[in-house]
Amino acid sequence: MTLHRSSGEWRLGLVLALITVLLWGVLPIPLKVVLQAADVYTVTWFRFLLSFGLLTVYLGIRQQLPSWQTLRSLRLDLLTIATVSLAVNYLFFLKGLNATSPSNAQVIIQLAPVLMGMGGLFVFKERYHLRQWLGLSVLAFGMTLFFNDQLQVLAGASAAYLLGSFWLLLAAIVWAAYALAQKQLLQQLSSPGIMWLIYGGSALLFTPLAAPTALFNLTGFQWTMLIFSAFNTLLAYGAFAEALDRWDASRVSAVLSLTPIITMGAVFMISGLFPAMLTADAMTWLGLMGAMLVVSGSASIALGK
Template sequence: MLLHQSSGKWRLGLALSLLTVLLWGVLPIALKVTLQGLDPYTVTWFRFLMSFILVGVYLATRKQLPSREKLRSLPLRLLGVASVFLAFNYILYLLGLSYTNPANAQVLIQLAPVLMGLGGIYIFKERYTLMQWIGLGMLTLGFALFFNEQLKTLLTVQGKYLFGSGLIVIAAIVWAIYGLAQKQLLQQLTSANVMLLIYGICAVLFAPFAHPESILNLTPLQFCMLIFCGLNTVIAYGAFAESLEHWEASRVSAVLSTTPIVTLISVWMVALLFPTWIVKNNLTFLGVLGALLVVVGSMTVALGKKH
């Protein structure tokens, strides 16, 4: 099987990856507010439907919709895998988030880019240099320090909180499978065309479980957060898909690993400005040190040169 090869425009791939990090970093906060007024299935359906419409309109105006010939040549099984696993990722993450909090959700979802990076090394024959392996070690140590207290909580707490954490772990696993399938689909279509098809399939999958009428009962804040979540899906996943076109999956995953830093900073700022929205997380000295190691380790893996 012919495997997808990156374009080599690593600076563009890095910029797109950083945009994805920023948007995914603040997304859990918006989702947590939205879940106060909507069920997870309706939120997920709305995000996919809004994304499908916006991407479809964009491609139609630029006359870049996929042709019938390209659609016929698509590996339908691979498209199905990418769509179903992304759908599972969305709903499992949202269900897990409803039982836990944004910070801990981002702790566990970091399994996703790690697994995707390892999959990129195995499937797409990507290679790490010695410097990149050192960076991966720093990244691992950084996460161990940064999330020390949160991980202790996850191991000792019982009930719904632990159940939600388990759902997010599964969400991370299925996301990694989706990411690798998405990269291979770029062999036949552009990233925007691939995402259009995936969004449409996922919107259809969730339609039977959604309750659109409940959107009318949202408060202005909750409705704004819902719209933001939809726009976030389009821009963040569009940037992520395009980054895979220009950069190796292992390096993209390394940059995505810094997302919890953005989440925790965002949680702190929102809790400070709007204390009724969300609970603030307190960082210790080890947490700050871990954060620095995560950033340095991620950048080392991402920017390490090949021999």
């Protein structure tokens, strides 16, 4: 089997990865708001369905919808793995987020890009040089310090909180499977075409479990957050897929490690402006030092030659 090779446009890949980080970093906040009034199955179904509809219109206008001949030539095993894995990731992430907090969710889900990065090294035979291995060491140490506060929370958490964290751990594992399968699918189809198939398949999977009438109970603000989360899905995964096409998976994964820093910053800002909506998790000076090391280590991996 011929393995996918990135196009080498690393600067564009870096920009796309940073866009993904920003979008994923703020995503848990609107989702937490929506989950106050709707179940995880319906929210997940709506996000996939709206993303599928918007992408259908976009690809249709540009006359880029995959042809039947292209679809017949696809690796159905990889497409199935990518679709089911992303669908399960969405479900488990929401279940975990609903039982814990946005900051905790982003901390645990960071196992996902780590696994994707390891997959890039071992599956796609990508290579790190000395500077990047040093950057990985700094990144790992920084994440240990950064996550120290959250690990202390887990140590004294309730059973429901621990179960939510377990769902997040599973979400991270299946997401890595999705990401690696999608990267290989780029050999046969463009990233928008792949996401169109994945969104449509995932929406179909959740249709029997969704309760669309529950959405009528949402307030105007909750509807705004739900629609934002759907657009976030479309834009973030579009940017992520394009980043994978242009850059090594191991380097994209290093940039994604910045996501929880964006989340905690956004939570801190919103909790200050709207304290009734969210409560920011406390962070010690060790956590702040870890955040700086995560940024420097990530930059070393992403930009190292």
